[in-house]
Structures are given as C-alpha cells and as structure tokens.
Amino acid sequence: xxxxxxxxxxxxxxxxxxxxxxxxxxxxxxxxxxxxxxxxxxxxxxxxxxxxxxxxxxxxxxxxxxxxxxxxxxxxxxxxxxxxxxxxxxxxxxxxxxxxxxxxxxxxxxxxxxxxxxxxxxxxxxxxxxxxxxxxxxxxxxxxxxxxxxxxxxxxxxxxxxxxxxxxxxxxxxxxxxxxxxxxxxxxxxxxxxxxxxxxxxxxxxxxxxxxxxxxxxxxxxxxxxxxxxxxxxxxxxxxxxxxxxxxxxxxxxxxxxxxxxxxxxxxxxxxxxxxxxxxxxxxxxxxxxxxxxxxxxxxxxxxxxxxxxxxxxxxxxxxxxxxxxxxxxxxxxxxxxxxxxxxxxxxxxxxxxxxxxxxxxxxxxxxxxxxxxxxxxxxxxxxxxxxxxxxxxxxxxxxxxxxxxxxxxxxxxxxxxxxxxxxxxxxxxxxxxxxxxxxxxxxxxxxxxxxxxxxxxxxxxxxxxxxxxxxxxxxxxxxxxxxxxxxxxxxxxxxxxxxxxxxxxxxxxxxxxxxxxxxxxxxxxxxxxxxxxxxxxxxxxxxxxxxxxxxxxxxxxxxxxxxxxxxxxxxxxxxxxxxxxxxxxxxxxxxxxxxxxxxxxxxxxxxxxxxxxxxxxxxxxxxxxxxxxxxxxxxxxxxxxxxxxxxxxxxxxxxxxxxxxxxxxxxxxxxxxxxxxxxxxxxxxxxxxxxxxxxxxxxxxxxxxxxxxxxxxxxxxxxxxxxxxxxxxxxxxxx
Amino acid sequence: xxxxxxxxxxxxxxxxxxxxxxxxxxxxxxxxxxxxxxxxxxxxxxxxxxxxxxxxxxxxxxxxxxxxxxxxxxxxxxxxxxxxxxxxxxxxxxxxxxxxxxxxxxxxxxxxxxxxxxxxxxxxxxxxxxxxxxxxxxxxxxxxxxxxxxxxxxxxxxxxxxxxxxxxxxxxxxxxxxxxxxxxxxxxxxxxxxxxxxxxxxxxxxxxxxxxxxxxxxxxxxxxxxxxxxxxxxxxxxxxxxxxxxxxxxxxxxxxxx
Numbered sequence: 001x002x003x004x005x006x007x008x009x010x011x012x013x014x015x016x017x018x019x020x021x022x023x024x025x026x027x028x029x030x031x032x033x034x035x036x037x038x039x040x041x042x043x044x045x046x047x048x049x050x051x052x053x054x055x056x057x058x059x060x061x062x063x064x065x066x067x068x069x070x071x072x073x074x075x076x077x078x079x080x081x082x083x084x085x086x087x088x089x090x091x092x093x094x095x096x097x098x099x100x101x102x103x104x105x106x107x108x109x110x111x112x113x114x115x116x117x118x119x120x121x122x123x124x125x126x127x128x129x130x131x132x133x134x135x136x137x138x139x140x141x142x143x144x145x146x147x148x149x150x151x152x153x154x155x156x157x158x159x160x161x162x163x164x165x166x167x168x169x170x171x172x173x174x175x176x177x178x179x180x181x182x183x184x185x186x187x188x189x190x191x192x193x194x195x196x197x198x199x200x201x202x203x204x205x206x207x208x209x210x211x212x213x214x215x216x217x218x219x220x221x222x223x224x225x226x227x228x229x230x231x232x233x234x235x236x237x238x239x240x241x242x243x244x245x246x247x248x249x250x251x252x253x254x255x256x257x258x259x260x261x262x263x264x265x266x267x268x269x270x271x272x273x274x275x276x277x278x279x280x281x282x283x284x285x286x287x288x289x290x291x292x293x294x295x296x297x298x299x300x301x302x303x304x305x306x307x308x309x310x311x312x313x314x315x316x317x318x319x320x321x322x323x324x325x326x327x328x329x330x331x332x333x334x335x336x337x338x339x340x341x342x343x344x345x346x347x348x349x350x351x352x353x354x355x356x357x358x359x360x361x362x363x364x365x366x367x368x369x370x371x372x373x374x375x376x377x378x379x380x381x382x383x384x385x386x387x388x389x390x391x392x393x394x395x396x397x398x399x400x401x402x403x404x405x406x407x408x409x410x411x412x413x414x415x416x417x418x419x420x421x422x423x424x425x426x427x428x429x430x431x432x433x434x435x436x437x438x439x440x441x442x443x444x445x446x447x448x449x450x451x452x453x454x455x456x457x458x459x460x461x462x463x464x465x466x467x468x469x470x471x472x473x474x475x476x477x478x479x480x481x482x483x484x485x486x487x488x489x490x491x492x493x494x495x496x497x498x499x500x501x502x503x504x505x506x507x508x509x510x511x512x513x514x515x516x517x518x519x520x521x522x523x524x525x526x527x528x529x530x531x532x533x534x535x536x537x538x539x540x541x542x543x544x545x546x547x548x549x550x551x552x553x554x555x556x557x558x559x560x561x562x563x564x565x566x567x568x569x570x571x572x573x574x575x576x577x578x579x580x581x582x583x584x585x586x587x588x589x590x591x592x593x594x595x596x597x598x599x600x601x602x603x604x605x606x607x608x609x610x611x612x613x614x615x616x617x618x619x620x621x622x623x624x625x626x627x628x629x630x631x632x633x634x635x636x637x638x639x640x641x642x643x644x645x646x647x648x649x650x651x652x653x654x655x656x657x658x659x660x661x662x663x664x665x666x667x668x669x670x671x672x673x674x675x676x677x678x679x680x681x682x683x684x685x686x687x688x689x690x691x692x693x694x695x696x697x698x699x700x701x702x703x704x705x706x707x708x709x710x711x712x713x714x715x716x717x718x719x720x721x722x723x724x725x726x727x728x729x730x731x732x733x734x735x736x
Numbered sequence: 737x738x739x740x741x742x743x744x745x746x747x748x749x750x751x752x753x754x755x756x757x758x759x760x761x762x763x764x765x766x767x768x769x770x771x772x773x774x775x776x777x778x779x780x781x782x783x784x785x786x787x788x789x790x791x792x793x794x795x796x797x798x799x800x801x802x803x804x805x806x807x808x809x810x811x812x813x814x815x816x817x818x819x820x821x822x823x824x825x826x827x828x829x830x831x832x833x834x835x836x837x838x839x840x841x842x843x844x845x846x847x848x849x850x851x852x853x854x855x856x857x858x859x860x861x862x863x864x865x866x867x868x869x870x871x872x873x874x875x876x877x878x879x880x881x882x883x884x885x886x887x888x889x890x891x892x893x894x895x896x897x898x899x900x901x902x903x904x905x906x907x908x909x910x911x912x913x914x915x916x917x918x919x920x921x922x923x924x925x926x927x928x929x930x931x932x933x934x935x936x937x938x939x940x941x942x943x944x945x946x947x948x949x950x951x952x953x954x955x956x957x958x959x960x961x962x963x964x965x966x967x968x969x970x971x972x973x974x975x976x977x978x979x980x981x982x983x984x985x986x987x988x989x990x991x992x993x994x
Contacts, residue, residue, distance in 0.1 A: 246825030250886070253789045253819045254842045255811055427792050428747075449753045 026348050033464055034355060036471040042359065043624070052370065053090040054134040054164035059108055060096045061139050068182055070175050080174040082167075089167060092133070103127055108138045108151075121204050124153055128204070135164040149198035157205040157213040159367040165201060172199050215310040216391040217365065220384045222284070223277045223318050224361055227326050230276025231269050232353065235333035236346035238265045244342050248430065258424045262334065266417065269330035274322050281318070285310065317390040321383055324409045328379070329357070331416030338423035338430070364388070374552050376401040379412045452512045454505070459601020462505050463618040466593055469497040470622055479564055483572045486565075487581045494589035498622070502593035517596035522648040529711060530642060530651040534658035536704030539692040541635065541659070548627050558625065575668035583660035591652045594619040594636065595643040603644070612640030635659060638708070645712055666690045737894060737925035738765040738788065742797035745783050745949075757783040759949035760797070765927055765942075767893065770920050772940030773929040776977060780949040781929040782821070785898045788927065789819040802893055815843065818887030821898035825879070832866035832874070832882045833858075836889055843890035850889070857885045861915070877908030884915060895919055896927045901935060913939055933970050947977040 017023045061071060069077055074091050094101060096108055104127045128136060136153040150172055154165040176197045205213075242248040251261060336353055340346035357380065363369060364384035371385040382405040389398040423429050454462070473493055480486040506513040514520075554562070572578045594615050602611035616636030620629040639652050646652075666683065669690055674683045682696040692700075745758040758780045765771035773781045786792040788799055790810040798805065804812040826835050833854070840850040858864050861881050866874065874882070880900065887895060897916060901909040917939055920926055930936050936943055937957065944954035953960055953976060957969065964972045 245828060246823050247827050249786075249791060249821065250819075250824040250826070250839075250883075253791050253814060253817075253824065254839055255814045255844070256842050257811065431792070445748075445753065449748060 023348070026351070030352060033468060034352060036468040037464070038355065038359060039475075040467060040471050040621070040624070052160070052368070053088050054160045054167075055090050055092060055132055056164055056168060057092045057094060057131070057133045057136045059094045059101065059136065059138045061093065061137065068175070068178050070172075076171050077175075080171045080178070082170060082174075089164060096138070100131075109140065121206065125155060125204050128153070128155065134158065134161040135168060137168060149200060152199070152201045153204055154201055155204045157209045163367050169199055169201070172197075212311055212392060215314060216388045219281070219310055219314055219318060219391070220321065220387040221361055221365060223281055223322060224325060224380065224384060225358075226277040226280045227273045227322055228329050228354065228357060230280075231273035231326060231329040231333045232337075232350050234272040235265075235269045235330065235337040236340065236343050238268060239334060239337035240340035240343050240346040243340075243430070252424075252430070259421050262417065262421045262424050266327065266330050266334055266420065269334060270323075270326040273326035273330055274319070277322055277326070278319070311391070313393060314391050317387055321387045321390075324406070324413060325380065325383055328409060328413045328416055331413060331420050332357075335416060335420040335423050338420060371397060371401050373401070373404065376404040377408050379408055383409055447508060450509050450511055452510060453516045453604070454510050454597060454601035456601055456604050458505065458509050459598045459604075459614075462502060462593065462597050462601065463621075465501045465505075466498055466618070466622055469501065470624070473497050474624060479561070480568065483568050483577075486568045487577070490581050491585055494585050498593045499589035502597040506597050516600045517592055518600065518643060518647060518649040518652075520648045520650075522646045522651050526646050526648075526651050526711070527654050529707060530655040531658045533638075533642075533704055533707050533711065534655045535662065536700045536707060537638065538659065538662050538700070539697040540701035540704065541631065542663075542692060543697055544634065545627075545631055548630050552627050552630075554627060558627075569664075575664055578664045578668075579657075579661045582664065583657045586660060587653045587656035590619065590622075591639070591643075591649050591656055594622075595639055595652045596649055599640060599643055608644050612637055612644060615640050641708065642711060737767050738763075738771070738799070738801055738927065740764070740784070740788075740797070740799045743784065743787065743794050743799055744796035745780075745787060745792065746795045756949050758787070758794075761944075761946070761949070761951045762797075763944050763951065763954055765925050767925045768920060768923045769941040770916060770926040770928050770939050772936040772943035773927065773946055774931065774933070774936045774940075774943050774973065775929075775946035776931055779931075779946040781946055782823075782898055783949075784946075785819070785821065785896050785927060785929055788813075789817055789896060790814055815890065816892055817894045817896055818884075818890070818892045819896045819898075820880075820883050820887045820900050821896075822900075822902050823898070824883060824887075826871045826874075826882050826886070828870065828872035830871055831868050832863060832871075832878075832885075833868065835871065835882055836885050839886045840889040845890060853889060853891070854885075857888060861885055876903050877905065877911070880904060880908065880912060884912070888919075892924075894925045894927070898929045899931070900928070901930065901932065909935075933973060937969050945973060945976055952976045 058071065070080070071077065071091065071093065074093065075081075076089070076091070096105060101108065104124055107124060124136070128134070134155075138151050138153075139148050140151065152165050152168060155161040156165075176199075179197060239248075242251070252258070256264075332353065336349040337346045340349060360378065360380040361384060363375075363378065363381045369375065369381070369385060371382070371389060375385055376382040382401070386398055386401060386405045389395075470493075473496070480489050502517070503513075506516040510516045569578055569582075572581075598618055599611055599615040602614045605611055605614075616633045616639070619636035619639070620631075620633030623629045623632040635656075639655060642655055643649065643652050667690060669679075669683070671685050671690075674680060674685055674690055680693075682693060682700075683690050684693045685691075741762045743758055743761050744756065746754045746756045749755040761780075761784065763771070773784065775781050783792065787794050787806060788801060790806050790813050793807060798807075800806065801813045802816040804816060806813050826832075827838075830838065836854055836857070837850065840854065841847075845853070858867065861884065863878075863881055863885060866878055866882060869878070871879065871882070884900075895916075897912075900916075901912050904912065913935060916926060916928060920939075920941075928936070928940060940957070942954065942956050943960070944951045945960075946952070953963070953972075955963070960972060961967060961969070964975070967975070
C-alpha cells in the first residue's frame with residue numbers, strides 16, 4: 001500500500017468537503033447554534049410544562065408513638081423526601097371517620113380481598129375524580145395486629161397518579177427502613193425479621209383502560225414520527241432531485257405559477273407523509289399483534305406483553321390529525337429541500353429538521369404533559385395531546401382546546417408554506433451553483449460587499465448571536481447577593497450580550513452604522529409623546545401581564561427568583577438607582593440591538609409589519625422567561641411601530657425606559673401620597689400594593705391607542721429631516 | 737417581437753463581490769427571423785435567455801416579449817415562449833407522450849386540441865417510437881426532440897433555443913437545426929444561442945457576439961464581416977473576444993450603428 005497516495009486522497013477529500021459550505025455549516029456552525037437555541041426553547045417550554053402537584057390523600061395515617069413520624073404538618077417528613085418532591089406532592093390529611101369519606105369508608109377499612117372486588121373500582125374512582133385526588137393512601141392495622149399495612153389506591157391510567165404512587169412508595173420504603181433502624185437501636189430482636197409494615201397497591205383502573213391510555217399516548221407519537229420521515233424523502237426528490245435532473249427549469253418556465261408549483265408538490269409530499277404513517281402504523285400493529293400472540297404461545301411467556309389491539313376510534317382521529325401535521329411537515333421539508341442543490345445535500349438538512357421537531361414531539365410524552373391553554377399553543381405538541389384525548393373519547397376536554405390547537409397548526413402550516421413559496425421565488429436558491437467556500441474568503445466578502453444597512457440574514461444572525469450568548473451567560477450566572485452586585489451583573493449582561501454584538505456587527509457589516517442603529521434626532525414632540533404613550537399603555541400591559549400569569553402560572557422556582565430580585569431591589573439606596581439599572585441601561589442596550597440592528601436589517605423585507613413582528617419576536621425570545629417573552633413581544637411590536645415611523649432610536653429608548661421605570665416608581669410611592677392626592681383617580685392601594693384604578697385601566701389605553709395612531713401619522717420623519725447624531729460617510733458606494 | 741434595452745444582471749460572488757453577468761445589453765429580434773447569440777462559455781448568453789423566459793429577474797433595464805414585460809407580466813410572457821435549453825431536461829419517469837401532454841395541460845390547452853397537436857408534432861418529428869419510452873431510456877437526441885415538442889406544444893410565437901445542439905451527435909444536431917429553420921419559415925421569432933460558429937453562420941439571420949456580459953457587435957453576418965474588414969466569422973469572433981482590437985471594435989460599432 002502506498003501511503004503517499006492515501007495521504008493525497010485524504011488531503012483532496014478533506015479539501016473538497018471543507019470547500020462545501022453546507023458541510024462546514026452542518027459540522028461546525030450548526031452544533032454551535034442549534035443546541036443553545038434548543039436549550040433555550042426547552043427552558044421556555046419547561047415553563048409551560050409545569051408539573052401540577054399530585055394530590056395525595058392520607059387517610060388515618062397517624063403514626064404510633066414508638067415509630068418515627070411520617071408526616072409533619074402538611075408534608076412528609078423531609079428526610080424521607082427524595083430531591084424536591086415536596087413541590088410535587090400536595091397532601092391532604094383525613095381521618096377515616098370523616099363525613100366526606102363516608103361513601104368509600106367500607107373500602108378503606110375492609111381487608112384486601114374484599115376491597116379489591118365488587119364495586120370498589122367504580123366507587124373509588126368516582127370519589128377520587130370528584131375530590132380531584134390522584135392517590136389515596138390508607139393505613140390499616142394488620143389483621144394479626146403485629147404492625148400496619150399501607151394501601152395505595154392508584155389509577156395507573158393517569159400519569160400523575162402512577163408517578164405519585166411510585167414516589168409515595170419510595171417515601172414509605174425509606175420510612176420503613178427508618179423504623180427498622182429505630183428498632184435496632186432499641187435492641188429489638190425482631191427488627192431483622194421485621195415485616196409488619198406492608199405496602200400494597202390497589203389498582204383502580206381496568207387493564208383495558210390502561211391499554212387504551214398507553215395506545216393513546218404511543219400511537220400519535222409514532223404516527224407523527226413516521227409522518228415526518230415520510231415527508232422528507234419525497235420533498236428532497238421533488239425539489240433537490242428535480243434540480244439535479246434539470247427538470248425544475250423546464251417546470252418554472254411553464255405558465256404554472258410558483259405558488260401552484262409549490263402547492264402541487266406539497267400535496268404530493270403530504271400524501272406520501274400520510275401514506276407512510278398509515279402503512280407503517282398498520283404493518284406495525286399487525287406484526288406486533290402476531291408476534292405477541294406467538295410469544296404468548298411459546299414456553300417463555302414472560303416475553304409477551306399483552307398490549308392488545310388499539311381501539312378502533314384511534315384510526316379516524318389519527319387520520320384527521322395527520323392531515324394538517326403532514327401538511328406542516330411537508331411544507332417545512334419542501335422549503336428546506338428547495339434550498340438543497342442535490343439530493344445528497346438534501347439529506348444534510350434532515351438532521352436539523354428532526355432535531356428541531358423531535359423535542360416538540362417528545363414534550364407530549366413527558367408524564368407531566370397535559371393539554372391546557374399553554375400546551376395547546378405549542379405547535380405539534382398541542383396536536384399530539386389533543387389526539388390523545390380524542391382517542392380516549394374525552395371529548396369534553398378536547399373540545400375546549402381544539403380551537404387553539406387547530407389555529408396554531410394552521411398558522412404554522414401557512415407560515416411554512418409561505419417559506420416554501422419564498423424559496424421557490426428566490427433565484428439564488430433555485431440557481432445556486434457550487435461555489436468555492438473558505439472562511440477567510442467569506443469574511444472578506446462580508447466586509448468588502450457590505451451594504452449601507454444590514455441584510456435580513458445579518459439581522460437574523462445578530463438575533464441568534466444575542467440569544468446564544470445570552471443563553472450561556474444566563475447558565476453561568478448566579479443570583480447576586482447585593483444591589484451593587486446585581487447592578488453590575490445587569491450592566492455587564494446588557495452591554496456584553498446585547499449592545500456590543502449589535503454595535504460591532506453594525507460597524508463591520510454595514511457602511512452606515514449610525515443609520516443602521518437609527519441614531520437620528522426625531523422631531524421634538526415625538527419624545528414627550530413616547531413617554532406619555534408608555535404611561536398611557538402601561539395599565540393595559542399590566543392587565544395583560546395578569547392575564548398571562550393567569551394562563552401560564554409561574555413555577556415555584558420562578559417565584560423564588562422573583563422574590564430574591566425584589567429583596568435585592570428593596571435594598572437599593574434609591575429608587576432612581578433602580579430606574580437606572582432596570583430601566584435606562586436595558587432600554588439603551590436592547591433598543592440598539594432589537595430596534596437598531598435587527599429591525600433595520602429586517603426592514604430590507606417588503607412591508608412594515610413583517611419586520612416589526614420579527615424584531616418583536618427576537619426581543620421576546622431574548623427575555624428567556626416564557627411569561628415575560630409574551631409580554632415583551634407585545635411591547636416589542638409597539639416599539640417597532642415607533643422605530644419604523646420615527647426612524648429614530650431615541651423615542652424607543654424613551655418609551656422603553658419609561659415602561660420599565662413605571663412599576664419601580666409605583667412601588668416606591670408612599671401609600672398616603674397615593675390616597676391623598678389627585679393620583680387617587682389613577683392609582684389605588686390594594687392588598688398593600690399600588691395598582692391602577694379601573695378608570696385608568698379603561699381610559700388610559702384608549703388615549704394611548706389614539707396617541708399611537710397620531711404617532712403613526714405624524715411621527716414619520718423623512719430621511720433628510722431626521723438629524724443624524726453621527727455624520728453619515730459621504731460617497732459610500734451603495735450595495736446593488 | 738423581442739425588445740431588450742440596457743439589460744443588466746449581477747450576482748453576488750464570494751471571490752469578486754458583485755459580478756455582472758449581463759452588462760447593459762440591448763437588441764431586438766423580429767418575427768420570421770433567427771437571432772443568434774454567439775459567445776464563448778460564460779459570456780452571459782444563458783442569463784439573457786433565462787431573463788427572457790422569466791426564470792431570472794433582471795437587475796436593471798427592460799425586456800419585453802410580444803409586447804409583454806418580462807418582470808411585470810411574467811405569466812403572459814411564459815405563454816408566448818417555448819424554451820429549450822441544456823438545463824430544461826425531461827422527466828426520467830415519464831414517457832415522451834406523457835411529458836408533452838403534461839406541459840400542454842399546464843398551458844391550459846383542451847385535451848382534444850392537445851391530442852390533435854401532439855399527433856401532428858409526433859408525426860412531424862418522427863417521435864412515434866418515443867411515445868411509450870421513458871425519459872430515462874432515451875438518448876440525448878431523443879430527449880432533445882421531446883424537449884422541442886414540449887416547447888412547441890402551445891404554438892408560441894417566440895422560441896428560445898439555448899445551446900440546443902450541445903451534446904448531440906452530428907445527425908441529431910442537423911435535425912434540430914432543420915427544425916429551427918422550419919420554424920423560422922413559419923414566421924416564428926427565434927432566439928438561438930450557441931458557441932458553435934458554423935451553426936450560427938448557417939441558420940442565423942442576424943447575430944450578436946457576446947463576451948463578458950456585453951454585446952461586442954451585432955448585425956447581419958454580411959454587415960459584421962463588412963464592418964470588420966471582410967474577415968471570416970471565426971477570425972472576427974476571435975479578434976473581438978481577445979481584446980486585441982478594442983479600438984477597431986468601437987469604430988466598427990459606430991459604423992454598424994449608422
């Protein structure tokens with residue numbers, strides 16, 4: 001073997017791959033961006049997936065004096081609780097004699113044999129449903145009077161009930177261990193053979209029901225995974241494959257419009273996606289059924305898991321759910337595949353697509369996943385959870401959320417379709433020729449051919465950079481202990497992660513950084529108008545914030561963080577310092593990035609609204625906490641309108657700073673100052689905090705809306721009348 | 737029929753920044769004539785033809801086909817043209833008949849009229865053996881025949897042939913050229929791009945010589961020869977593109993424009 005040739009071939013292949021920018025992107029850039037973004041998305045959605053605590057009823061649980069206590073107050077004794085389980089188990093203590101337990105008393109006190117027969121299931125289940133109890137634990141003396149036995153009434157068809165049963169069993173086992181060591185310490189000779197604490201589980205749900213629940217959870221997931229893979233390969237063939245075979249140009253020079261071409265291709269891809277999913281489902285079910293039957297007949301029947309066949313209601317619901325989801329996957333796959341130059345390159349894009357969609361599917365498989373208003377608006381996840389309820393014939397729950405789920409899925413479909421059509425209208429996508437790629441060459445190109453203001457791609461890059469840096473900074477940051485440390489942390493985070501990337505990118509990627517960052521003086525009345533606008537809109541935003549918190553209640557950990565921050569802020573020497581730290585600094589830094597670089601870059605798109613919404617979404621995403629992100633996106637839209645109309649960053653900074661400062665100033669107002677002055681028409685003291693009066697909540701936003709309309713009409717400054725802070729370099733060649 | 741005025745097209749290029757593929761070109765082509773675009777590879781011929789077939793958007797200038805603007809009225813323009821290029825391949829998994837029928841239906845032709853036309857076309861181009869042959873089983877010449885039939889199925893007033901004979905053997909190439917001449921005789925306006933001198937010399941009524949995105953000279957063959965001192969087309973072409981006679985070019989162009 002000639003090593004020289006091997007080395008030569010190795011060098012050539014490496015050079016070949018390195019010059020292909022798709023390979024460089026997939027191998028080097030994607031992992032750097034994808035995982036932090038996925039991490040952020042996960043943290044955001046984790047806010048939605050708040051585990052609702054399981055309600056555990058402990059009936060007759062008092063421990064005898066000779067045994068260590070199991071329950072303290074309304075919690076299990078902390079030493080038996082593994083991790084942070086106390087958050088997830090909400091105890092309700094009751095004694096057997098209580099009136100409310102009357103309907104089920106006989107089952108609680110009866111010996112096991114009797115208890116597990118008869119109408120136990122129905123009565124216990126209806127009792128638990130009525131009292132929203134997930135797990136019921138009773139303690140009975142053993143029949144031989146030698147100890148006690150715990151009986152756990154569990155409904156395994158509910159995730160919360162079975163998870164709670166597992167946790168409580170764990171706690172009881174630990175307690176039992178403690179009882180044994182307690183006895184050993186007392187030199188009790190029976191301790192080693194101690195069997196008098198017994199833990200038994202009484203299953204309330206029928207085996208059939210458990211099978212249906214399992215199918216309802218499993219099938220939509222499997223079907224959607226198949227739908228995704230089924231969409232991708234035909235999409236590559238009808239886009240990249242056509243490019244490769246040279247028939248795409250034939251097709252686009254025919255009278256068919258691009259929208260029609262995309263729609264036709266989408267129908268093909270969606271049909272394949274649906275067919276793949278259904279055929280796989282059918283084949284898998286039949287094969288699985290036969291294999292299980294065969295195993296059951298064989299000698300080693302322990303291998304056989306009796307799953308039975310899925311209920312018949314599954315099929316129509318799965319097909320109905322598959323149609324919009326396949327359309328969504330199809331449109332996404334088409335848009336991605338249109339970008340690929342060849343089928344080989346198309347395969348590269350499968351991994352990022354899978355990686356971004358799989359978490360949405362996995363989310364629905366979490367034990368804590370539950371269809372509510374929060375999860376119903378997550379694309380794909382909402383549909384999976386809705387399908388689960390439909391398969392279980394729980395139409396009452398399904399009907400409540402069918403609106404948001406269908407609306408979100410359709411909106412996503414529409415957006416994905418628009419993206420695919422955009423790709424088909426973009427000649428640089430359709431006629432991409434292979435080009436020699438080199439990082440140095442590319443950087444030189446970026447700086448040499450920079451435009452006056454950033455492109456859409458550069459704006460998105462800035463947004464992604466900010467999100468990724470913020471993610472890593474957020475992960476490494478610790479909660480500061482004093483106001484000084486807090487201020488330093490806020491200032492560093494704001495400047496380093498938000499303002500600096502925007503300023504640097506504006507300097508290196510554009511010929512007019514000042515115009516990019518909208519550093520221009522607006523007409524005079526605009527500034528006070530924006531301050532007034534922030535004040536007028538604030539009651540509406542506060543109301544909205546309450547609504548968001550009602551729909552998406554904050555988690556315990558979030559509440560802890562909020563409490564810690566409030567304590568730090570309370571220790572500040574002056575409210576004006578707080579205003580500086582949480583209003584002025586963020587206003588300047590965030591506006592430079594979001595309404596400066598990102599919005600200006602997005603404005604290279606047509607229309608006013610798409611850039612405004614895009615920049616607002618980045619602004620929202622940068623806030624990290626889901627509830628804040630929703631509000632920030634809404635405020636971001638108002639800020640975007642101001643920026644687009646006034647072509648200046650100053651009014652945005654004024655609005656932003658005022659908006660952030662108002663809550664601080666409101667809390668620092670002494671109660672008597674509110675009650676004894678004209679402010680009482682606007683503010684009132686309720687539960688110890690200063691809030692807006694009903695009058696202000698109604699009238700202010702109306703005036704705010706009117707002011708916003710005025711700004712829309714009169715805030716507009718022509719390019720020449722907006723006085724730039726910094727001189728705009730003359731004679732800079734325009735990017736054509 | 738075809739009017740092109742100050743047409744420009746630029747691409748971003750990693751190496752050299754913005755690259756002008758078409759640099760301010762103007763020409764007209766009339767019905768009943770074959771207008772040739774002659775130029776070496778990379779001269780910008782395909783880009784011009786792609787703009788005329790509305791597949792690409794121009795960066796500047798205007799172009800119209802049969803009175804329709806290529807940017808504003810792209811759909812109408814596509815109905816006026818038949819586009820045959822090395823890049824407009826045929827579907828591998830469709831037979832010759834299905835392929836032509838599919839495009840005919842896209843043009844909105846009723847099925848009866850379409851089938852009548854297809855019968856005539858298949859007869860005329862001796863394509864009946866290709867009716868049930870899949871694209872993947874056809875030779876390059878067969879594929880080109882199907883492509884031409886596909887481009888003519890809606891009987892367009894303008895036909896664009898971009899390097900239509902490239903890759904064909906001499907017999908197939910002659911057949912294509914004969915077809916193009918027949919179409920001219922039927923009064924069609926034909927744009928014919930090629931880098932093969934003899935083809936252009938044989939069939940084009942007027943021609944433009946393109947290099948680096950510009951038209952260096954255009955006129956009838958006789959006008960060109962006369963303006964550049966009675967040289968052969970091949971010498972003229974070589975002189976023009978090799979930057980040796982820039983001054984002569986300008987002088988000759990002056991004369992041509994007079």
